[in-house]
Amino acid sequence: MGTPPRYDPSEQSFSDLSGERVLVFGGTGFLGRHVCAALRSAGARVVTVSRNAPAGGTPDDSVPMDLASATEAELVRLVHDHAPRVVINAAGRAHGGEPSELLAVNAEAVERLAHALPAAPEPPRLVHLGSIHEYGTGEVGTGFLEDGPTRPVGAYAAAKLRATLAVIEAVRTRGLDGTVLRIGNVVGPGAPRQSLLGTVAHSLVEAAERARTSGERPRLRLTPLRAQRDFVDVRDVAEAVLAAATAPLASVRGRVVNVGCGRAIPVRQAVERMIALSGAPLDIVERASETGRSDPRWQRMDIGAAGELLSWRPRRDLERSLSDLLEEARRSRARRTAAE
Incomplete structure (x- = not known):
């Protein structure tokens, strides 16, 4: 799980x-x-709800619950017991899994949550985290608008879109105070190894070790780096969530709001820059995916609504995101080594 991220309240x-x-x-x-x-930096009393909730946690700070299998009645009971002002759904699965599992985790669970919250004695606000992949691939040179067409590619993207529609429908028919933040391609310290840039970061740390001990120059096989993506720092996303949690109801209720950097950055550029920042010897070998999966080639968000509705803008550039990702990967490697 790693160490908790540091957040600078200043x-x-x-x-x-x-x-x-x-x-x-x-x-x-x-x-x-x-x-x-x-x-927590903002003074909130946070209760994490997760199937991986710390075993030593107390009912006041963590609850072991798998959203994918929780019933609507269990969710109502959870909200009744804790009486939160806000519920944030950052649960989901993006990497691996069968289509049925991705649907259960990313869509069906959200449908139950959107139905359960309005039934609470004091219904909280729901901030649900959607995905840029709900839009699919864009036309080069253009940006996705929240009310524009959605053409999801693959089971994950389709499930995320279904969840977004469920939240918006619950606002309309059940009185839910809910909003959806469509999040760009998230990067920054702690990015999972299954993600592209997470894979590169951890591979670079391991490559540096091999170079010191054996002089070996490893190779990393990746799918062709042809896409251009809207990368956004995870800490900027956290700030957008806070802004949505505290925004006036009229500003966000029933809205979908894009949260990205507002630029399409070549993936190859991001990978090559991280290699340069690391100073590690690593050769990239590009090879087509054996699954034949077709990923979106161009993704850029129009983030004007986030500025207008949330007074939010991204404040960290990709250089900082990549540097901090590398540093966290080094710390993670050092912790694993120390534990062996």
Whole structure:
């Protein structure tokens, strides 16, 4: 799970959550950990809800629950017991898994959550984290708008879109106070190894060790680096979540809001820059995916609505995200080595 991310409260203040209880589904995951750190810095009383909730936690700070298997009645009971002001859903699965599993985790669970929250004695606000992949691939030179077409590619993207539609429908028909943040391609310290840039970061750390001990120059096989993606720092995403959690109801209720950097960055450029930052000897070998999967080639978000509705903008550039990702990968490697 790694160490909790550090969050600098001097960078931005969200005093409106001081003393308020917030439930965070998926709070032990990559994005969820950063969201929890930012919430605690704002003075919120955070309760993580996760199948991987710490065994030593208390009912006041962690709840072991798998959102994918929780019933609607169990979710109602959870909200009744903790009476949160806000519920944040950062749970989900992006890497691996059968289509049926991706559907259960990323869509069906969200449908139950969106139905359960309005039934609570004091219904909380729901901030659900969607995905840029709901849009699919864009036309080169253009940016995705929240009310534009959605053409998801693959089971994960289709499930995320279904979840977004479920939240918006629950706002319309059940009185849910809910909003969806469509998140770009998230990068930064602690990015999972299954992700592209997470894979590169950990491979570079291991390559540096091999070069010191044996002089070996390893090779890393990746799918062709042809895409251009909207990368956004995980800490910027956490700040957007905080802004959505405290925004006036009229600004965000029933809205989908893009959260990205607003630029399409060549993936090859990001990978090559990380290699340069690491100073490690590593050769990239590009090879087509054996699964024949076709990933979106161009993705860029229009983030104007986030500025207007949330007074939010990304403040960390890709250079900082990559540097901090590498540094966290080095620390992770050092912890594993020390434990062996």
